[in-house]
Amino acid sequence: MLLPLVLAFNAVSLGSTPPPVHAPPFPVRPLAAGVYAVPGDSGRGSEGRPNAGFIVTPAGVVVIDALASPRDGRRLLASIRTVTRAPVRYLVLTHHHPDHHFGAIVFRRLGAKIIAHPDTRVLASEAGNAALVKDWTRVVGAAAMRGFAFADTPDIPVLLVDTLVLGGRTIVIAHPGAAHTAGDLTVWLPDDRILFAGDLLIEDGVTMIGDGSAAVLLRALDAMDTLHAAVVVPGHGRISESPAALIGATRTYMARLRTEMRAAVEHGVPMKRALASLPPPDDDRPVSLNSRRRRNAARVYVEEEKSYMGLDSAGTTP
Numbered sequence: 001m002l003l004p005l006v007l008a009f010n011a012v013s014l015g016s017t018p019p020p021v022h023a024p025p026f027p028v029r030p031l032a033a034g035v036y037a038v039p040g041d042s043g044r045g046s047e048g049r050p051n052a053g054f055i056v057t058p059a060g061v062v063v064i065d066a067l068a069s070p071r072d073g074r075r076l077l078a079s080i081r082t083v084t085r086a087p088v089r090y091l092v093l094t095h096h097h098p099d100h101h102f103g104a105i106v107f108r109r110l111g112a113k114i115i116a117h118p119d120t121r122v123l124a125s126e127a128g129n130a131a132l133v134k135d136w137t138r139v140v141g142a143a144a145m146r147g148f149a150f151a152d153t154p155d156i157p158v159l160l161v162d163t164l165v166l167g168g169r170t171i172v173i174a175h176p177g178a179a180h181t182a183g184d185l186t187v188w189l190p191d192d193r194i195l196f197a198g199d200l201l202i203e204d205g206v207t208m209i210g211d212g213s214a215a216v217l218l219r220a221l222d223a224m225d226t227l228h229a230a231v232v233v234p235g236h237g238r239i240s241e242s243p244a245a246l247i248g249a250t251r252t253y254m255a256r257l258r259t260e261m262r263a264a265v266e267h268g269v270p271m272k273r274a275l276a277s278l279p280p281p282d283d284d285r286p287v288s289l290n291s292r293r294r295r296n297a298a299r300v301y302v303e304e305e306k307s308y309m310g311l312d313s314a315g316t317t318p
């Protein structure tokens, strides 16, 4: 299992030296003393540039997510450099989707340690890492990918929960279970009550349970609620100063979908008919709102079918 992965890693390395291209910084938004967001697009749901963040401590910088390409990683670094010259010690990855970690190599080459969940598998990499890179290069362009190599294998794996204390700052990194992907992590700053939620939260409330499950997502949302965060940075879209509203909207959507799919299964309604009321997925836009709603419905239908037949595996039922 490991060897093909290593080979794939070597095969898709696109050169070891980042090209000397101009990397204009993205705008930076302070959230609290020493805590910054690098807001991505808003109004585009999962399709826009993700949010990233960084924490400046007297002992160095902790970066949260690395964006979609080496070029965006360099732009993120330039953004950090508008605030501090301190070394980047750690990069935390909220999960292993390319839009969140394909810029990670920029930080690893600077000596940053990667903190991530060790399960790097995602649906998008089913055809292998080389195919994933090829597909993604089509999305972001070859110029953005110059200097790319995978850098999401953790130096510091987080399997359940770990607390990083750096320069007097406490950073709690937790795996909520497989909600959006198998390798989900959230980052919680208890002193400032700021939560970086990764793609467990999306601005439009329609989080995709790509490789996770509705049950785990709902459980994770409940756990997020108990934090009473002052600010939540979702994986994509507007940064919410009303975390309870965003968490609530996500929960309402997913709980309703679950109820509907459960009723369909119990009444013997086939999946195709159960999904008929939803708009069709968008061709070539796998994470558009319509596509996410459709994929979630299909996923939840199967979950409920398994549960109804008593076939659900441990951990998917709350």
Ligand SMILES: [Zn+2]
Pocket (backbone or CB within 6 Å): 095, 097, 180, 199, 235
């Ligand atoms: Zn994602």
